[in-house]
Amino acid sequence: MARKRYAQVGLGLRSWLFSLAVVRDHTEQAELVGLCDVNAGRLAHRVDWARGAGASAPGYAAEDFDRMLIETRPDCVIVTTPDRDHAAYVCRAMEHGCDVISEKPLTIDAPSLQRILDTERATGRRCRVAFNYRYSPYRAQVKQLLASGAIGQVLSVDFHWLLDTRHGADYFRRWHREKQSSGGLLVHKATHHFDLVNWWLDSVPSAVQASGGRGYYTPATAERLGLTSRSERCLDCAPAAQCPFRLDLRAEKLLAVTYLDHEDHDGYFRDQCVFSDQIDIEDTMTVLVDYRSGARMSYSLNAAVPREGYSVAFNGTLGRLDHVCEESSYVSGSSPVSGAMDEEKTRITLQPHFERAREIPIDATGGSHGGGDALLLADLFAETTEHDPLGRAADHRAGAWSILTGIAANRSIASGERVVVDELVEGLELP
Ligand SMILES: NC(=O)c1ccc[n+]([C@@H]2O[C@H](COP(=O)([O-])OP(=O)(O)OC[C@H]3O[C@@H](n4cnc5c(N)ncnc54)[C@H](O)[C@@H]3O)[C@@H](O)[C@H]2O)c1
Structure with a gap:
C-alpha cells in the first residue's frame, strides 16, 4: 500500500504530537512531505529535525502555503496553528483536493464554520477533528x-x-x-x-x-497579591520573583527552544502577564x-x-x-x-x-490526556479498517x-x- 502523504501547518508545541506520529511512529502508512509556519525560526528547526529523523519535508512560509500544496502534493494536511487560523487552512487544503486533520476547535465562530461546511460540501474532501478526550x-x-x-x-x-x-x-x-x-x-x-x-x-x-x-485574571488580583510595577511579560517583570504565576522561559528547556529562541522573528511572547488588561x-x-x-x-x-x-x-x-x-x-x-x-x-x-x-x-x-493522545494517533494514522463500536473518529x-x-x-x-x-x-x- 502506498504511504499517505502529509503536510503540516503550524509548528508550535502541540504540533510535535502529529509530526512524531508521521515521522517516527507510523512510517509504514504515513510520510511527511511538507512543513509550513509563519515563524521562520520554528520552521527551520522542524525541517532540520525532520531531516535528521529521515523525512525529507521542505519548509514553506505561511504565504507560500498554496505553493506547498502544489509542489508537495499531500493527500492530507494537518492543521495545528492557533485556532483563529484553522478555518482558512482547512478550506484552502480542501480546495486543493486534500483531506484535513484539524486540531480542536475546528474553528472559533459561526461565519468561519459556515465556510468550512460549504467548502466540505463543494469539494467532497474529508476533515477529521482530533478529539483526544474521546479516546x-x-x-x-x-x-x-x-x-x-x-x-x-x-x-x-x-x-x-x-x-x-x-x-x-x-x-x-x-x-x-x-x-x-x-x-x-x-x-x-x-x-x-x-x-x-x-x-x-x-x-x-x-x-x-x-x-x-x-x-x-485581572489587574485587581495582581494588586491584591502585591504585584505592582508589572511589565507585559515575565522575562522583564520587576516583581516576577514574588509572582505565583511567573513562567520562566529560560528555566523550561522545551519552552525556550520552542518559543524564546524564535521570538525575534515574530514577537510572539509565550510568557505574557496573566493579569493584563488586554x-x-x-x-x-x-x-x-x-x-x-x-x-x-x-x-x-x-x-x-x-x-x-x-x-x-x-x-x-x-x-x-x-x-x-x-x-x-x-x-x-x-x-x-x-x-x-x-x-x-x-x-x-x-x-x-x-x-x-x-x-x-x-x-x-x-x-x-488520560492515555487518549496515543490511541487518537493510532486511529488517525494507522489506516486500520476495523469498525470502532464506540464511534470515536x-x-x-x-x-x-x-x-x-x-x-x-x-x-x-x-x-x-x-x-x-x-x-x-x-x-x-x-x-
Ligand atoms: N487536543 C489538545 O489537547 C490540544 C492541546 C494543546 C493545543 N491544542 C490545539 O493545537 C493548536 C496549536 O496549539 P499550540 O499550543 O501548539 O499553539 P502555539 O502557539 O504554540 O503554536 C502555533 C504555531 O502556529 C504558528 N502560526 C501562527 N499563525 C500562523 C499562521 N497564520 N500560519 C501558519 N502558522 C502559524 C506559530 O508560529 C506556532 O509555531 C491549537 O489549535 C490548540 O487549540 C490541542
Whole structure:
C-alpha cells in the first residue's frame, strides 16, 4: 500500500504530537512531505529535525502555503496553528483536493464554520477533528454504560470542569486570551467537553443560555497579591520573583527552544502577564444547554481553582451515573505527560433506582490526556479498517456541533438572550 502523504501547518508545541506520529511512529502508512509556519525560526528547526529523523519535508512560509500544496502534493494536511487560523487552512487544503486533520476547535465562530461546511460540501474532501478526550478509556466506559441503557434515558447532565491556577492561568498568557483568536474558553477549551457530551448522549445541542465573566485574571488580583510595577511579560517583570504565576522561559528547556529562541522573528511572547488588561476572555462561565434528545445540561468552567479535574453526573429514567476525575496540573511544555489522570481519584459510580451505588472498576491507561493522545494517533494514522463500536473518529460534523454550544454561549453572554443553535449555521448534518 502506498504511504499517505502529509503536510503540516503550524509548528508550535502541540504540533510535535502529529509530526512524531508521521515521522517516527507510523512510517509504514504515513510520510511527511511538507512543513509550513509563519515563524521562520520554528520552521527551520522542524525541517532540520525532520531531516535528521529521515523525512525529507521542505519548509514553506505561511504565504507560500498554496505553493506547498502544489509542489508537495499531500493527500492530507494537518492543521495545528492557533485556532483563529484553522478555518482558512482547512478550506484552502480542501480546495486543493486534500483531506484535513484539524486540531480542536475546528474553528472559533459561526461565519468561519459556515465556510468550512460549504467548502466540505463543494469539494467532497474529508476533515477529521482530533478529539483526544474521546479516546481516554474511562470516558469510553461512560459511553458504553450510557449506551447499554444502564440508567435508561438521560434526562439531565451536571458537568463541572475545573482548571487549576497553573493550567488555567496558561490560557491567559498568549493568543488564547483573545476572543478573536480562540473564541474564549467556551470554544477553545470547552469544545472537548461539549464534544464529549454530544458523543456520550448521541445527541446535539438545540438551545443555549450562558453567563460568564473574568473575575480572577485581572489587574485587581495582581494588586491584591502585591504585584505592582508589572511589565507585559515575565522575562522583564520587576516583581516576577514574588509572582505565583511567573513562567520562566529560560528555566523550561522545551519552552525556550520552542518559543524564546524564535521570538525575534515574530514577537510572539509565550510568557505574557496573566493579569493584563488586554485579556478579553472569561475565566468563570456557566451554561445551560438543551439537547435534541430532551436532555438538559448545567455546565460550568472555572479557570482559577486550587485543583484540576471534573465531575459529570447523568440522571436517567432508571438511575444515575457519576464520573469524577482528578488530573495532574501542568503548563503546556513544562511536563512530559500533560493532563494525566490520577487513578486514585478517578471514579465511575452507577446507581440504578432503588439499589445501592456500585463502583465500576476504572480502565486506566497511562499517558498524556488520560492515555487518549496515543490511541487518537493510532486511529488517525494507522489506516486500520476495523469498525470502532464506540464511534470515536470525529469528522467536521462532530467538530462543528462541539463548537456550536460554545459559539451560542458566547452570543448568549454578549446578548443576555437564549440562543437557538439551529439558527447559527445552515446545512449541518447530524454526526
Ligand atoms: N487536543 C489538545 O489537547 C490540544 C492541546 C494543546 C493545543 N491544542 C490545539 O493545537 C493548536 C496549536 O496549539 P499550540 O499550543 O501548539 O499553539 P502555539 O502557539 O504554540 O503554536 C502555533 C504555531 O502556529 C504558528 N502560526 C501562527 N499563525 C500562523 C499562521 N497564520 N500560519 C501558519 N502558522 C502559524 C506559530 O508560529 C506556532 O509555531 C491549537 O489549535 C490548540 O487549540 C490541542
